[in-house]
Amino acid sequence: MIFFIGKRKDFIFIFTRYFFILVIGLLLPFFSRVLFHLTIFPIYSILRMLYHPVIVYDNTLFVGHYAIVIVDACVATSAYYLLLLLNFGLAMPLKKRILSLVFSFSLFFLLNILRILFLTYLFVYESIFFKTVHLVFWHIMSTLFVVGIWFISYVLFSIHGIPFYSDIKKLIAERKSKK
Numbered sequence: 001m002i003f004f005i006g007k008r009k010d011f012i013f014i015f016t017r018y019f020f021i022l023v024i025g026l027l028l029p030f031f032s033r034v035l036f037h038l039t040i041f042p043i044y045s046i047l048r049m050l051y052h053p054v055i056v057y058d059n060t061l062f063v064g065h066y067a068i069v070i071v072d073a074c075v076a077t078s079a080y081y082l083l084l085l086l087n088f089g090l091a092m093p094l095k096k097r098i099l100s101l102v103f104s105f106s107l108f109f110l111l112n113i114l115r116i117l118f119l120t121y122l123f124v125y126e127s128i129f130f131k132t133v134h135l136v137f138w139h140i141m142s143t144l145f146v147v148g149i150w151f152i153s154y155v156l157f158s159i160h161g162i163p164f165y166s167d168i169k170k171l172i173a174e175r176k177s178k179k
Contacts, residue, residue, distance in 0.1 A: 010170065010174070011171070011174075013091065014091070014167050014170075014171070017088045017089075017091075018088075020088060021084070021085060021088050021089075024081065024084060025081065028077055028078075028081060031077055031080070031081075032072055032075060032077040035075045035076075035077050035080065036059070036070070036072075036075050038109070039070070039074070039075050039109075039112065039113065039116070040056060040059075040061070040070055042113055043061065043070075043113060043116055043117060043120075044056050044061060046113075046117060047061065047063055047117070047120065051063050051064060051124065052064075059071065061120075063120065063124055064124065066123060066124050068120055068123060070116070073138065074112075074116060075112075076108070076112055076142060079108060079112075079142055079145070079146050080105060080108065082146050083101070083104045083105065083108060083146060083149065083150065084101065085163070086150050086163045087100055087101050087104065087153075087163075089163030089164040089167070090159060090160075090161045090162075090163050090166060090167075091161070091166070091167070091170075092159060096157050096158075096159070099157060100153045100156075100157045100159065103153055103156065103157070104149050104150070104153050107149050107152070108145060108146070108149055111145050111149075112145075115137055115141070118133075119133065119134055119137065122134075
């Protein structure tokens with residue numbers, strides 16, 4: 001009987017983690033707005049130290065006579081969600097989960113701010129490389145940022161297993177042991 005209770009507890013823990021992932025996914029539009037404000041404020045603050053004038057209106061930064069529109073893709077809510085998916089796709093102690101999430105989100109936030117500032121620099125100085133660099137960051141570097149951050153977290157916090165696969169493997173093993 002104790003063996004069954006332990007297995008049921010594991011199933012409930014997996015179900016709870018996946019339910020949390022689903023709820024956060026449904027709330028992404030809300031988190032996108034929050035992340036937008038958290039992202040644009042430091043960018044605005046840094047640009048004010050480098051350029052004059054800098055004005056924020058809605059989702060646009062006016063730097064001198066240049067208008068820089070910050071869209072949802074710039075904020076990269078989906079990248080934060082992917083980091084959350086990878087984190088919650090594995091069983092781990094709560095303290096380790098929180099620390100790895102704080103680390104992952106903070107590092108991605110910093111890299112994203114630096115990315116936007118660098119692109120702003122290229123745009124304001126009318127670099128011929130702006131479009132190419134923007135596309136490379138958008139299509140390649142953002143993915144590499146997320147993968148790199150996940151691997152750093154994986155090593156730094158001694159995370160074990162493969163997201164989702166480890167849970168599936170565990171559930172299949174438990175099912176086989178019942179037979």
